Amino acid sequence: MDINTVLEKIPPALIPVVIYFPFTIGLFAITNFFIKYTRLLLDLFVLPGTNLRRYGKKGTWAVITGASDGLGKEYAIQLAQKGFNLLLVSRTASKLETLSTDIKQKHGGSNIDVKILAMDFSKNEEGDYAKLKALVDGLDVGILVNNVGQSHSIPVPFIQTPKEEMRDIIAINCIATLRVTQIVAPGMVQRKRGLILTMGSFGGWLPTPLLATYSGSKAFLQQWSTSLGGELAGTGVDVELCLSYLVTTAMSKVRKTSMLIPSPRNFVKAVLGKIGRSGGAQNMAYTSTPFAGHALMQWWLENTIGIGSAFVVKKNKDMHEGIRKRALRKAEREAKKA
Template structure:
């Protein structure tokens, strides 16, 4: 067999060098984004006393967004389902205000009901407010992992209505104010469930994938108007939705997670393959970069591994239900 010519060897060596250089640069970019470079200061988007709107504000990540934004001088419009929780949070935030100047408005609504009257009332409530920030945090997942064909109709409908329709309608109400002031910030909470096709969470996974494409498209539309839009990706966070209570290197609590989000505005973190997106928490960013670089988010391997993990979670959840039923 004829030997390979030196020219062809040089071509292949050059291609290999370019590939390795690209991966090395990508890894360097990941590290600088997660650990070195700061994000855009929140003061860029609004002066002290301007308003931030937070959906799903009464618990978990939403409550922490409200707390940290209040500590940075933003007044708050809190939207969630339970009026009593909103009232308690409002009192808590006002009590913690150092100079007593914090203003908090709250509005209780069930996003699953999708009532025009609720959105009409919200329109009146935000009228005249100098809104600088919108946090699209409201969301719903399945109670436990479930095959799509076994998903209850109400659960499927509520996930789509809350995650997709609710987020779009709130944004349509608030974004015109940001465009008019030629400045503002919209953060929408994504999920690895939308990044990675997730068997047994198919409806939730699809809803979060929808938000990824919608948010990226919206970001391009609003950028010429001075409005910053970003889809925030995350793996698990301790919360009522995740049903996880203990933190770990890959599972932060809401305080840790929100601090990373607000500290890395405008930085991609691990979301290098997506424009106008960020995975700011350090371990989540490293995980996403590793999966994207070495596995592929939509690959057979990723889908197979995700299915196996959620089948295991479902089995454990069903065993727990059976044990609890015997105790009654």
């Protein structure tokens, strides 16, 4: 059947619709694509984030969990440089003491007050949370950085995951984040200002075989943080989940930086400079992907291949199977040397 025969069977009034509707839809899709991409570039390279002074004057406190190493340490240093007093919470007291001294001498000056609390979140002990609450209740906290986290020692199939590792990941990534936020957030709501910044992960955004428990824990934080953001909207308390791909930290076990893998310093600088900007996370409320390399990767994946597809899950699985094989071979070599 040729096109003329088809058109003869269509009422004349509908012919323009039949001819131009597909063109209109295509034009709309292309226009929307470029509008979203322009918004991404503006977020990453032009528009500033929220001024952190919105969350308190000089001397306001920032609470940082997982503060002794990696991203937590860098958040502490950069927030001190911006004039925030610090309550640093992490497992190892000696590292916290060293960081506190370093911040006072090199980064914040004598005007910065630093308190520390050694706390192992994997233990989930009531006494530790009581000590944290006692400290927080006397402070004007303007920023909470939920940074503490744990992944698997190496990629591992779920059915082979050690029960202790599985328990610790949930206790640290999920329970600790919820309990600390319940301690800090009420004061923020009462003062009508504050920022609750929680570290998410591409592992929670993309289903990640061989990191199933970690991936699920970070996906949980995504949904929880977005829900909390909706609850606290209008209170003056901002909620943001920050997504990241790899950063050169002990958790990632990556040492060399690249366009896609920043140092903790550059990553945290991007986060604190883009609060309130979605970056690559345009389709997720109360969420940001502020580092440019991560954001561009996320945006193109979402708008071309799509996430959660069988293809993406398979590629993720293949990558982590390779990482696991290399880690096991390395452990075997080291065992022979011992």
